[in-house]
Amino acid sequence: MAAKTIISRPIYGTLSPQPGKHHLFIADAEGALAIVDMAKMAPPGFFDGAEIVFIPGPDSKHIGALEGLRPAQFHLAPSFASLLPRLKQTLANAHMGLRLYLAGTEGLIGQAMQVALEAGIDHTSMQTEHRGSLARRMQCVHCKGITENVTTQPATCSHCGLLLLVRDHYSRRLAAFQGVCINAEDRSENPPMEETFP
Amino acid sequence: MSTGTTKLDVVVSDVVPVNELVTRFHFRRRDGQMLPTFSGGAHVVVEMRDGDRTRLNPYSLMGSPLDTREYTISVRRDDVGRGGSLFMHRSVKPGLEMVISYPVNLFSLDLRAKKHLMLAGGIGITPFMAQTAQLAGEGGNFELHYTCRTASLGTYADVLRERYDRRIRLYHDDRDERIDLDRLLSTQPLGTHLYVCGPAGMINWARDRAASLGWPSEAVHFEHFAAPQPGLPFDVTLAVSGKTIRVGEQQSLLEAIEAAGVDPPYLCRGGVCGQCETNVISYDGKFIHNDHWLSEEDHRSGCKIMPCVSRFEGRSLVLER
Ligand code: FES
Numbered sequence: 201m202a203a204k205t206i207i208s209r210p211i212y213g214t215l216s217p218q219p220g221k222h223h224l225f226i227a228d229a230e231g232a233l234a235i236v237d238m239a240k241m242a243p244p245g246f247f248d249g250a251e252i253v254f255i256p257g258p259d260s261k262h263i264g265a266l267e268g269l270r271p272a273q274f275h276l277a278p279s280f281a282s283l284l285p286r287l288k289q290t291l292a293n294a295h296m297g298l299r300l301y302l303a304g305t306e307g308l309i310g311q312a313m314q315v316a317l318e319a320g321i322d323h324t325s326m327q328t329e330h331r332g333s334l335a336r337r338m339q340c341v342h343c344k345g346i347t348e349n350v351t352t353q354p355a356t357c358s359h360c361g362l363l364l365l366v367r368d369h370y371s372r373r374l375a376a377f378q379g380v381c382i383n384a385e386d387r388s389e390n391p392p393m394e395e396t397f398p
Numbered sequence: 399m400s401t402g403t404t405k406l407d408v409v410v411s412d413v414v415p416v417n418e419l420v421t422r423f424h425f426r427r428r429d430g431q432m433l434p435t436f437s438g439g440a441h442v443v444v445e446m447r448d449g450d451r452t453r454l455n456p457y458s459l460m461g462s463p464l465d466t467r468e469y470t471i472s473v474r475r476d477d478v479g480r481g482g483s484l485f486m487h488r489s490v491k492p493g494l495e496m497v498i499s500y501p502v503n504l505f506s507l508d509l510r511a512k513k514h515l516m517l518a519g520g521i522g523i524t525p526f527m528a529q530t531a532q533l534a535g536e537g538g539n540f541e542l543h544y545t546c547r548t549a550s551l552g553t554y555a556d557v558l559r560e561r562y563d564r565r566i567r568l569y570h571d572d573r574d575e576r577i578d579l580d581r582l583l584s585t586q587p588l589g590t591h592l593y594v595c596g597p598a599g600m601i602n603w604a605r606d607r608a609a610s611l612g613w614p615s616e617a618v619h620f621e622h623f624a625a626p627q628p629g630l631p632f633d634v635t636l637a638v639s640g641k642t643i644r645v646g647e648q649q650s651l652l653e654a655i656e657a658a659g660v661d662p663p664y665l666c667r668g669g670v671c672g673q674c675e676t677n678v679i680s681y682d683g684k685f686i687h688n689d690h691w692l693s694e695e696d697h698r699s700g701c702k703i704m705p706c707v708s709r710f711e712g713r714s715l716v717l718e719r
Contacts, residue, residue, distance in 0.1 A: 220612020221584070296586040297612035320512040320589015325614030 206368040212309065212330040215301050217242040221249050222298040224290065225271075226312045228255040228280075230332030231304025232262035238301070238329075239269050247271045251290075253283055255308065280311050287312070291319035301327040307337040307348060310375030323372065334397040338366055339376040346376055353396035354382045363390070366397070406433065406442075410494045411468060420521065420553045421487055422460075425469045425498060433466045438529030439505035439593075439621070442469065443667060445497040448485045453653070455482040455625075456667050458524040458595075459501060460554075462531035469498070472553065474521040480628055480648045502665050505595065505621035507532070512589030514540040517577070517604055519596020523553055525621060526595065530562060543577050545569040545596070579604065583611050594620040624669045624688050626650035629709045636660060636719040637679050651705035660719055662705065669707035676703055676717050683712010 215238040217223075223246070225235055232254060239247070251273040252266055267274060277283035291298075300316055302309045309328050317323060335349040338357075345359025354363050357379060364379030371378065383389040412424035427433055436459055446453040457471035473486045490496070505525055507514060514533060516526050526542055533540045542565060546552040549570055558566045569575040583592070592613065594604045601620045608618050628648050635642045636655065645654040652674055655662055665671040669689030678701055687697045689704035696702050703710075703717070 218612065219610050222612070291588055294588045295584060296588060296590050296617070297584055298588060299612050299614075320510075320587075322510075322614060322616045325616050 208370045209368045210370055212328045215303055215327045215329045217246055218299040218327065220297050220299045223250040223301065224298060225250060225252040225301045228304035228308040229257040231308065232266050234303035234329040234331050236265050253277060255280060280308060287315055291316060303329045304331055305333050305335055306330060307335065310337060314372065314375040336366060336397050337376045338364065338379040339371065339374055340364055340379050342381060351395055351397045352393045354391060354393060355379060404500045405497050406500060408496055408498055410490055410492050410496060413490060413492055416472060416553055417550055419551060420472050420474050422470055422472045423486065423490060425496065426467065428495060433469055434500055435466055436463055436501035437503050437506050438463055438532035439507060439525045440501035440503035442501050443499040446482060446485050453482045453485065454667055460524040460527035463528055464531065464535050472521065472524050479625055504666055504671050505619060508591050511591035512539065513587055514538060515586055515590050515592050516540060516542040517594045517596065518542065518544045519600040520546060521553065522596035527554060534562065541565050543567045543569065543582065545571065545577060547571045579607050580611065583608055583613065591617045591619065598622055622670065622690065624690065624707050626707050627688055627709065629686065630711055632710045632715065635716045637716055638719055650707065651709065655705060655719060662719055664706055667706045669704050674704055674706045676705055676719055677701060678703055679716040679718050681712065681715045683710055683715065685710055
């Protein structure tokens with residue numbers, strides 16, 4: 201559950217079917233189940249105007265469940281980076297009336313949101329639901345490198361190697377949490393690393 | 399002092415008839431200074447001293463926000479209204495000293511929008527005069543659809559066409575020209591914001607169609623000043639100030655409270671901003687809620703009233719003022 205003390209910390213909701221003709225879903229891993237749950241409340245014919253883009257992850261689960269919803273279009277992608285050009289294209293050609301639904305890990309939701317914001321969709325009008333891993337996308341405030349799938353506290357920056365405290369401060373522009381050096385005074389200090397974002 | 403309603407001392411610098419119903423008024427500061435900056439969509443509240451009555455009516459600023467040497471408003475004459483517009487048309491002449499409020503904007507552009515789609519009906523064109531001037535100055539992307547009863551009542555249609563050419567589409571009721579709203583809304587690029595100003599029916603239609611076509615409410619902006627409606631006189635007790643007052647037929651509750659020497663907050667005087675919200679302590683009778691601010695549940699509960707536009711019929715009403 202998201203801490204509410206830091207206002208930049210994103211708060212996610214529960215997907216619900218919105219009025220409109222075109223519905224674009226972007227999900228990874230367990231996010232598929234958020235779509236399946238939402239489908240139970242959707243009016244008949246809802247998925248006739250829907251496109252689902254899914255990043256199944258290593259265990260390739262839930263593909264069948266999504267196919268079963270019979271969306272107008274279904275697209276699988278190995279990673280967010282690989283679907284980015286297609287997503288940008290879709291949004292650039294889209295019209296008002298397209299509704300966006302993001303479900304799964306924070307990294308996925310944040311990055312998709314970042315692209316959608318650029319395309320002109322207000323973040324308050326996107327439907328989001330967090331499912332599955334709590335892994336974070338983290339920016340090292342020192343070298344600015346981004347490390348994906350951070351699950352520990354502290355975490356090592358995969359670019360400059362500093363040991364970072366993963367903060368709840370989140371940047372919507374970067375779609376990343378901020379990581380700040382935890383032992384800047386004395387590098388020999390090594391606080392224990394714990395699995396905080398499983 | 400009412401929030402956001404600091405006053406400006408102005409003089410009427412020009413009065414220009416625009417067509418059979420609409421007249422334009424120009425104001426300059428009495429001390430010759432520049433007027434405060436405003437943004438497109440802002441309105442001012444004009445104080446009208448009509449004998450022993452003071453009326454306060456809101457009007458949208460229609461000049462370019464890039465030029466603050468003067469403010470301009472356009473007033474449509476309403477022969478069956480409470481007399482504010484008639485007073486403006488009949489009694490306001492160049493050289494008259496008047497008091498207006500600082501500008502307040504309850505209908506501002508969302509400048510993050512990729513495109514601005516504007517719908518105007520009748521005199522609802524005025525805020526768009528300022529907004530289009532502001533956007534044109536910044537190279538903004540906009541398109542204005544303007545419906546009017548007849549070509550001769552298409553206030554400023556010719557000015558707009560000349561300034562912005564094909565970005566302006568006109569629709570005349572007498573020629574049976576109608577906006578194909580569903581098509582219009584469904585073909586807008588992602589990131590478009592919709593702005594509507596006109597009669598209540600037009601606003602409701604546009605909001606309703608936009609919502610069912612999947613437009614998020616954050617991208618839909620509207621402005622409708624409900625003029626206070628006349629009605630039966632009624633008595634009100636103001637609990638905090640300990641006064642009992644009578645609201646006349648042609649007077650709004652807010653005006654009656656002000657006339658009694660109480661200075662309640664307001665911004666729009668049109669039932670949309672929420673500033674004047676007042677708690678009801680007790681009542682015996684029925685409310686005539688004319689506002690767009692309170693929820694239906696608030697209306698039913700009988701606990702709140704917006705005195706700028708709403709009235710009451712019945713035996714007793716006690717307000718927390
Ligand atoms: S003054 Fe704005 S709602 Fe009454």
